[in-house]
Amino acid sequence: MSGVPLDRREVVSRILAERGETLVVTGLGSTTWDAAAAGDHPNNFYLWGGMGGAAMVGLGLANAQPGRRVLVITGDGEMLMGLAGLATVGVAAPGNLAIAVIDNERYGETGMQETHTAHGVDLAAVAAGAGFAAAGTLRTMEEVDAWTPRLHGEPGPLFAAIKVGTDPAPMVLPLRDGAAIRARFRQAVLGDRADE
Amino acid sequence: MNRAADWPDAVFGVLADTGVRQVYYVPDNGHRRLIERCHADNAMLATRLTGEEEGVAALTGAWLGGDKGVLLMQSSGVGKCINMMGIVQECRVPLLMLVTMRGQWGEFNPWQVPMGRATAPALEAAGVLVHEVDDAARVAETVHAAARLAFDAYRPVAVLIGQRAIGFKDWTK
Numbered sequence: 001m002s003g004v005p006l007d008r009r010e011v012v013s014r015i016l017a018e019r020g021e022t023l024v025v026t027g028l029g030s031t032t033w034d035a036a037a038a039g040d041h042p043n044n045f046y047l048w049g050g051m052g053g054a055a056m057v058g059l060g061l062a063n064a065q066p067g068r069r070v071l072v073i074t075g076d077g078e079m080l081m082g083l084a085g086l087a088t089v090g091v092a093a094p095g096n097l098a099i100a101v102i103d104n105e106r107y108g109e110t111g112m113q114e115t116h117t118a119h120g121v122d123l124a125a126v127a128a129g130a131g132f133a134a135a136g137t138l139r140t141m142e143e144v145d146a147w148t149p150r151l152h153g154e155p156g157p158l159f160a161a162i163k164v165g166t167d168p169a170p171m172v173l174p175l176r177d178g179a180a181i182r183a184r185f186r187q188a189v190l191g192d193r194a195d196e
Numbered sequence: 197m198n199r200a201a202d203w204p205d206a207v208f209g210v211l212a213d214t215g216v217r218q219v220y221y222v223p224d225n226g227h228r229r230l231i232e233r234c235h236a237d238n239a240m241l242a243t244r245l246t247g248e249e250e251g252v253a254a255l256t257g258a259w260l261g262g263d264k265g266v267l268l269m270q271s272s273g274v275g276k277c278i279n280m281m282g283i284v285q286e287c288r289v290p291l292l293m294l295v296t297m298r299g300q301w302g303e304f305n306p307w308q309v310p311m312g313r314a315t316a317p318a319l320e321a322a323g324v325l326v327h328e329v330d331d332a333a334r335v336a337e338t339v340h341a342a343a344r345l346a347f348d349a350y351r352p353v354a355v356l357i358g359q360r361a362i363g364f365k366d367w368t369k
Contacts, residue, residue, distance in 0.1 A: 025257070045260055050283035053253030057283075060254035063218055063241055064261025082253075084246035092243050178286030182260065190262045 005165030027054030027074025036174035042188035052082030090130030127159035204229035206336035218265035220251035226296030248273030252280035291352035
């Protein structure tokens with residue numbers, strides 16, 4: 001294992017480069033900017049609020065679209081705020097859902113204060129304990145590359161905590177109007193049914 | 197028409213006719229019969245939550261994927277949901293919540309009173325349209341109207357089912 005921490009933008013870009021038809025939900029806030037930096041896509045639903053809700057948005061979407069892959073990409077602070085949701089996802093056990101936490105052990109939007117993951121809280125162990133089909137902590141790009149096809153296709157629910165560095169990344173802001181993001185996403189997923 | 201005491205069955209019929217597919221709930225005595233009916237229906241997917249706020253986010257995902265849904269809870273759970281209302285408001289996601297009330301008509305537990313009192317004002321402050329119903333015979337029609345408002349007008353709507361409709365909780369057994 002190299003001593004150089006992973007770059008969050010490179011990690012998210014590598015994962016999304018293999019997205020295919022995967023539907024992506026991002027959490028408030030850095031992972032929303034990460035996904036935008038990797039390239040805007042109508043199959044992205046960007047959360048700009050509702051902290052703690054990303055995994056559950058993913059569950060509802062996965063339940064509605066059992067034939068599609070759903071990938072939630074969120075941060076450690078966002079996941080910690082909705083930690084109990086991992087229990088709900090584990091029990092619901094949607095086979096088409098994966099959650100990737102980009103874990104810099106910091107609250108990036110509020111001044112880089114440390115989160116509980118900087119002090120030993122093991123998110124992958126929580127997911128495993130909740131009954132996820134597979135859960136791991138990733139620290140190298142080799143591990144990210146090995147997990148990427150799993151995140152996009154292996155029967156889930158899957159959970160990956162990806163440890164990244166704390167270097168600041170430039171702000172890349174996607175669509176901000178929630179109604180517009182919602183309408184675009186539904187049109188992409190549902191086509192003519194979006195107007196129902 | 198069903199007997200008034202059969203309102204959970206009548207509400208189930210309304211949800212089925214509405215095309216509700218995803219049902220999220222925190223276990224609750226007032227909703228016990230309705231939850232059982234939802235679990236037993238192959239056209240519905242009933243999911244137990246650890247906390248009510250999870251349901252607001254999950255129903256956002258459900259709507260994004262083309263499913264209608266409902267969130268069943270007790271009034272004490274409403275307070276937990278408030279921040280998540282930002283998602284459904286900003287994204288204009290339909291949200292149907294059926295809330296059984298505590299802390300009002302005939303309540304025996306004083307600790308239930310504060311949130312019971314705050315339930316409707318808190319929801320309204322968060323932009324949720326509130327329909328209150330105290331008459332068991334009118335619960336189903338109220339849910340029907342709320343479902344129309346939620347899914348046809350793309351709004352968050354809560355039906356508050358009063359303790360007068362549910363009946364006293366017998367705390368002696």
